[in-house]
Amino acid sequence: MRPLPKALLRRAACAALLIALGALSACGTTSVNPVTGKTERTVMDEASEIAEGRTAHAQVLQEYTQLADPKLQAYVNELGQRLAKASHRSHLTWHFTVLDSPEVNAFALPGGYVYVTRGIMAYLESEADLAGVIGHEIGHVTARHGAQRATRQQSAGIGVLAASVLGAVLESQGLGGAGQLIGQASQSVAAGYIASYGREQELQADGLGAEYLSRSHYDPKNMVDVIHVLKNQERFAAEQARLEGRPAPSGSSWLASHPSNDQRLSQISQTAQQYAGIDGSKIYQDDGRARYLAAIEGISYGESAEQGLSRGRNFYHPGLGFALTAPAGWKIQNGAEALILSNPEQDAGLVLRPVPPKFSGSHEQILRQILPQAEQVQVDKLSLGGLPASHINAVQRNAQGQRLPIEFTLISGPNKANYMLIYRARDANAMARASRRMQEAEASFRPMTPADRAAAKPWVLRSVTMPAGGFAQLAKTSPLGERAEAQLRLLNGALDADPKPGQKVKIVASAP
Numbered sequence: 001m002r003p004l005p006k007a008l009l010r011r012a013a014c015a016a017l018l019i020a021l022g023a024l025s026a027c028g029t030t031s032v033n034p035v036t037g038k039t040e041r042t043v044m045d046e047a048s049e050i051a052e053g054r055t056a057h058a059q060v061l062q063e064y065t066q067l068a069d070p071k072l073q074a075y076v077n078e079l080g081q082r083l084a085k086a087s088h089r090s091h092l093t094w095h096f097t098v099l100d101s102p103e104v105n106a107f108a109l110p111g112g113y114v115y116v117t118r119g120i121m122a123y124l125e126s127e128a129d130l131a132g133v134i135g136h137e138i139g140h141v142t143a144r145h146g147a148q149r150a151t152r153q154q155s156a157g158i159g160v161l162a163a164s165v166l167g168a169v170l171e172s173q174g175l176g177g178a179g180q181l182i183g184q185a186s187q188s189v190a191a192g193y194i195a196s197y198g199r200e201q202e203l204q205a206d207g208l209g210a211e212y213l214s215r216s217h218y219d220p221k222n223m224v225d226v227i228h229v230l231k232n233q234e235r236f237a238a239e240q241a242r243l244e245g246r247p248a249p250s251g252s253s254w255l256a257s258h259p260s261n262d263q264r265l266s267q268i269s270q271t272a273q274q275y276a277g278i279d280g281s282k283i284y285q286d287d288g289r290a291r292y293l294a295a296i297e298g299i300s301y302g303e304s305a306e307q308g309l310s311r312g313r314n315f316y317h318p319g320l321g322f323a324l325t326a327p328a329g330w331k332i333q334n335g336a337e338a339l340i341l342s343n344p345e346q347d348a349g350l351v352l353r354p355v356p357p358k359f360s361g362s363h364e365q366i367l368r369q370i371l372p373q374a375e376q377v378q379v380d381k382l383s384l385g386g387l388p389a390s391h392i393n394a395v396q397r398n399a400q401g402q403r404l405p406i407e408f409t410l411i412s413g414p415n416k417a418n419y420m421l422i423y424r425a426r427d428a429n430a431m432a433r434a435s436r437r438m439q440e441a442e443a444s445f446r447p448m449t450p451a452d453r454a455a456a457k458p459w460v461l462r463s464v465t466m467p468a469g470g471f472a473q474l475a476k477t478s479p480l481g482e483r484a485e486a487q488l489r490l491l492n493g494a495l496d497a498d499p500k501p502g503q504k505v506k507i508v509a510s511a512p
Contacts, residue, residue: 034088035143035208042144044110049146050092053111057095060115063336065306067100067118067299075295079127080114080134086215087208088142096134102302104233108137110146118299122461122506123229125493127288127295128222132209135216136226139208145201207271219284220271229493236490240483246346293463293504301459301508308334309456312481315339316448316456321414323452324352325444327437341441348425348434350441355410355418363390363410366418371396375403385446388412414447421445457510466505470498479510 031042044052067073080096092112101117108114114137116130124130140146206227210220241247303309308317310332316323326332326341330349333340342349359369367379367390374394382389389411395403407423421442425431448456459479467473471488478484489495492505499505 031144033144035139035204040144044144044146049144050111052146053109053113056109057113060097060099060109060113064099064101064115067098069098069299072295072299073098076116076130076134079131080138083131083135083138083212083216084112086212087138092141094138100300100304100306102300102304102307106133106137108140108146110141110144112141114138114141118296120229121296121299122301123233123491123493124292125225125289126222127292128213128218129225129229129287130292131213131216131218132223132226135209135212136205136223138212139205140201142208143201143204145205203267206267210271214284217285219287222287223271225493232490232493232495235495236486239486243483245344290504293506296461296506297463298460300511301461303334303458305456305458307336308339309458310334311455314452314455316452318448318453318456320417321448322419323444323446323448323456324441327440330437330441341438343434343437345430347427347430348438350438351420351422351424353420353422355420359418363388363412366410367392371406373397374406382409384409384411384443387414387445387447389445409442411445413445419445459508460511462507462509463504464507466499466501466503468501470501471505474505474507478508480508 029042029045030039031045032039076098077096081094084090084092084094089112094112095114097113097115098121099115099117102119103117104120104123106114106116106120114134116133116137120133121130124133206223209226210223213220213222305318308315308320313326313328313330313332314323315326315332315334324341327343329344331342331344333342337353339352340349341352355366355370359366361369364379367374367377371377371394374396377392377394380391382391389409391409392407394406396406397403409421411419411421413419423431423435423438425434446452457479464474471485471492471494474488475485478488480487488505488507491508492499494505
């Protein structure tokens with residue numbers, strides 16, 4: 001969870017933008033697609049693409065933070081510029097940015113704006129793999145997929161101008177909340193929604209990524225490696241779900257237009273063969289693995305101290321100065337807008353949100369501001385970790401006039417910031433079952449102690465030589481916990497076998 005105001009600007013684990021098309025031509029015009037050479041109707045000519053991309057870029061930099069690593073930014077930009085120069089739209093002014101996010105994600109905006117997260121960079125194995133990710137996103141821009149989406153959305157008056165990493169984005173899950181406050185707090189992101197490109201557009205971008213790899217003297221088979229990264233993420237998620245007794249993520253959790261990674265793997269394998277020659281006779285430069293591992297050495301892994309750190313059952317936010325502990329068996333989900341502690345059944349949870357600064361004063365004054373029409377209000381004064389708090393039960397009418405119960409706790413936290421701990425459940429029975437555990441978690445809210453600060457160490461990536469004992473040996477000294485070996489295998493794309501002893505592999509270490 002980020003400090004305000006950025007905490008209210010982005011949905012969890014995904015990137016999307018919604019941009020109104022009111023400034024664009026209502027009737028559209030025609031243009032020649034730079035990739036296909038075909039004439040197509042569009043509401044967005046190239047000048048409009050560039051203008052929209054520039055505007056959206058400013059929004060992205062409000063919602064995300066650029067990674068504070070000039071050397072890595074320069075490395076990614078240099079690689080991106082080489083690929084863009086080999087693309088169908090080399091004349092554009094291209095921009096390549098690494099975002100400080102643990103999400104496994106990358107996306108592109110019209111006009112030549114491409115983003116990769118440090119999250120996806122952790123799971124790639126070489127410079128050529130990164131080139132495949134960037135080449136795919138360049139392909140979305142060169143084939144004018146954003147303009148095509150805007151044209152199809154014209155009747156709705158909107159245009160979705162952002163992609164997800166190679167189409168691999170989960171549907172957004174609304175958090176809901178307490179009355180008017182939650183509606184207002186979410187308005188900055190309510191205009192956006194998660195959407196992948198269509199199947200054909202994703203497959204076309206895969207092919208263009210392979211083509212740009214080949215033109216830049218990388219083996220196009222590295223696009224196959226990139227799809228394998230996504231496949232590994234799916235396999236790992238399914239195995240984690242099995243170990244936790246949950247159903248494996250199903251296709252219904254993906255956007256309907258998202259092509260399966262199996263389909264993409266099959267098609268890109270064929271495309272890569274075409275560029276390399278059926279017999280693989282075409283010679284390419286090395287994949288740049290050593291350069292890549294050197295470039296990502298020491299970057300943050302997982303959450304950062306600025307975003308808050310989940311460590312076992314504990315959550316620490318050094319920047320905001322608070323900590324809390326989840327009940328045994330509960331899961332901590334750290335999003336940009338909120339922190340969620342959810343029960344094993346996933347039908348109840350405690351949602352921690354910052355109160356926007358515009359709601360201020362005593363707890364009674366804040367309550368009147370956020371729920372001006374609340375009924376049957378009951379307020380119980382508490383102290384949580386020495387901090388003043390008020391537990392509130394009330395009834396609030398929704399937009400349809402229904403009377404709904406609301407339960408939350410207002411806390412005056414460290415650094416003069418206020419927070420809400422919102423009790424959420426699927427139904428009354430789930431609430432009754434989980435209520436005692438929610439109270440337990442609420443009671444753990446505290447200013448960070450010296451012990452908390454000692455435990456709140458960020459994690460970073462390091463490269464080491466694979467020992468004779470393999471990942472099992474590396475896992476013994478890893479801070480990743482009981483499933484460290486499985487996570488290290490995922491990190492190195494080696495779910496089924498260990499690399500040879502002596503080979504460089506990535507590990508996760510506590511920062512000094």
